[in-house]
Amino acid sequence: MNAAPAIAAPEPVLAIERSGEAAGERRRYELEDTGFNEVPKRFRRFYRRWGGPGEVLAPNEVLCPVCKVVIRSTRELRPGDHVFCLPCMSKLVVVRAADGSLAATSPH
Amino acid sequence: MNDFLGAYSIQHWLESCPQGYLEDTQFGHRGGENEPSFLIDNEVLREDAIRTTVQLVVGERCALSASSGLINAAPDEASRRFLATQTLDEARHVEVFTQRLYDLGVRKADLETTVERYANPNLVKFAEILLEKVDRKDFFCGVVGQNIVLEGMAFSVFEMMHAMNGAQNPKFAHTLSGTIADERRHVGFGENRIGSLLREHPEKKSEIERMQRDMSWFMLATFAEAFRENRTDAELDRIGFERSHATFHGADLAELSLEEMEGLLANTVLGEFKTRLSRIGLEYQSPPRP
Ligand SMILES: [Zn+2]
Numbered sequence: 001m002n003a004a005p006a007i008a009a010p011e012p013v014l015a016i017e018r019s020g021e022a023a024g025e026r027r028r029y030e031l032e033d034t035g036f037n038e039v040p041k042r043f044r045r046f047y048r049r050w051g052g053p054g055e056v057l058a059p060n061e062v063l064c065p066v067c068k069v070v071i072r073s074t075r076e077l078r079p080g081d082h083v084f085c086l087p088c089m090s091k092l093v094v095v096r097a098a099d100g101s102l103a104a105t106s107p108h
Numbered sequence: 109m110n111d112f113l114g115a116y117s118i119q120h121w122l123e124s125c126p127q128g129y130l131e132d133t134q135f136g137h138r139g140g141e142n143e144p145s146f147l148i149d150n151e152v153l154r155e156d157a158i159r160t161t162v163q164l165v166v167g168e169r170c171a172l173s174a175s176s177g178l179i180n181a182a183p184d185e186a187s188r189r190f191l192a193t194q195t196l197d198e199a200r201h202v203e204v205f206t207q208r209l210y211d212l213g214v215r216k217a218d219l220e221t222t223v224e225r226y227a228n229p230n231l232v233k234f235a236e237i238l239l240e241k242v243d244r245k246d247f248f249c250g251v252v253g254q255n256i257v258l259e260g261m262a263f264s265v266f267e268m269m270h271a272m273n274g275a276q277n278p279k280f281a282h283t284l285s286g287t288i289a290d291e292r293r294h295v296g297f298g299e300n301r302i303g304s305l306l307r308e309h310p311e312k313k314s315e316i317e318r319m320q321r322d323m324s325w326f327m328l329a330t331f332a333e334a335f336r337e338n339r340t341d342a343e344l345d346r347i348g349f350e351r352s353h354a355t356f357h358g359a360d361l362a363e364l365s366l367e368e369m370e371g372l373l374a375n376t377v378l379g380e381f382k383t384r385l386s387r388i389g390l391e392y393q394s395p396p397r398p
Contacts, residue, residue: 037131038289040123053358065383066299067292087124087289088296089116106387108303 012046013073014082014091026076029060036069039086046072047087062104066090077102116190116297125197129289136204136286141279143211152343158212159337160269162226163330164205167262170235172198174242174254181245183305190297197290204283228333234258234326237319248302248312249319255298256384257323263291264377271354272361295384303388310389317393324381325395328374335370 034048048070050063057063059076067088077083081094083104092104132139147153175194182188206219214222238258241249266284273281306312344351351362357376361369382392 037128038124038292039128040120052355066296066387069292085296087292089293089300090296091300106299106303108307108387108389 011074012071012084012086013075013077014084016075016078016081026078027059029058029072029074029076031072031074038069043086047085048072057101059102062092062094062102064088064090064092064104065106066092071104082107116186116193118189118193121193124293125290129286133282133286135207136200136283137279138282141282143208143279144277146347146349147277148213150343150347152339154212156338156340156343158209158214158222159226160334161205161208161212162223163228163231163334165202165209165223166227166231166235167258168198168201168205170238171254171258171262172202174198174238174250174258177239177242177245178247178250178254181242181247181250183247187297187301190301194294194297197294201287201290204287208280208283228330230326230329230333234323234330237323237326241319248305248309249316251298251302252316252388252390253319253323255294256302256388257320257327257381259291259294259298260380260384261327261377263288263295264373264380266291268356268361268373268376271356272352274354275352299384299388306389313390317390320381320385320390321393321395324378324393327377328395328397331370331374335366338366341366 031045033045036044036047036049039047050068050070057070058072060073061070062077062083063070064085064087067085067090069085069087071083071085071092073081073083077094079094079096079102083092083094084090085092085104091107093107095103095105097103130136143157147157172195175191175198179188179191179195182191209219209222210216238250238253241253266288270281270284270288273284341351353360353362355361357372359368359372364372378392385392
């Protein structure tokens with residue numbers, strides 16, 4: 001924890017959606033380092049390598065469609081949340097996919 | 109300017125790469141790792157590995173020229189600094205894959221003749237289309253050609269090679285995993301930076317789409333020739349060496365014929381192109397199948 005952070009907050013969640021499906025208490029998650037070493041040390045626990053198609057993600061996880069890294073939050077994610085993928089610098093928004101799972105997509 | 113550009117700093121690059129996944133590596137792999145003896149001692153397998161590695165060197169030399177050439181065409185300071193880090197990434201890729209040629213027994217004096225002998229002419233054409241845009245200082249075409257088409261292709265090719273080599277050749281797999289980590293930043297820059305610029309300059313779209321179609325044709329022709337020339341699978345079968353059961357996009361690579369592998373790779377790369385291009389507001393233009 002010595003150098004100044006490159007971005008303001010280490011948590012990849014930029015904004016929490018507060019309406020509709022997002023109502024109610026969110027489950028909290030303790031994040032452990034999974035050996036992902038592609039970002040500065042203080043951000044590493046927020047990302048992990050993806051196991052490939054077919055892998056079921058946890059409710060606090062979403063796959064970055066740009067660089068195929070799993071983004072992890074300390075809180076359960078919900079549609080409308082804005083997240084940031086540091087390995088590829090993409091701003092993304094969480095959506096509900098056709099199969100019911102959470103997905104991340106470009107906000108544009 | 110998008111605030112995401114603020115994170116494209118040399119400091120971020122230092123903490124992510126040299127102090128991250130490249131820490132304690134030698135030419136991209138762990139110290140003490142070597143090419144496996146079954147490959148070095150077999151002339152057919154060794155020559156195939158040299159031919160494959162030459163294509164990586166050719167692709168990375170193109171990426172080095174493109175990323176360095178685009179620095180002075182970039183419209184802002186943060187993009188110039190990002191491209192400076194990408195230039196070093198690409199130079200490192202050229203170096204680690206060239207080192208692999210030496211590890212496979214190519215003599216330093218024979219490097220250029222080896223590259224000339226094995227370079228796929230379609231891959232050379234693919235590179236020429238991109239470098240012509242870079243020479244004209246066309247930032248839009250240059251970044252799409254380099255960071256979405258070339259890097260998007262490299263991303264899938266490296267992932268497939270990484271899956272195939274994970275069990276049989278950890279040294280090469282480790283070299284590949286470092287380049288895949290680099291590609292994440294490069295494709296991210298391509299999509300994020302060009303996506304926002306294209307919304308301001310929609311008149312550039314048709315020229316970029318034409319370039320993408322032409323580059324895609326030569327990419328598919330490169331894949332077709334590479335799989336046609338491949339003698340590795342037949343040789344592994346002949347010497348009774350079991351192919352590794354690696355999974356790539358849901359398929360067991362050991363169970364696929366070369367033709368099926370080519371189809372899987374081409375479809376994966378083209379599928380990725382389509383979604384990447386649509387995210388930045390471009391429509392994928394399908395080339396005729398070579
Ligand atoms: Zn990402």
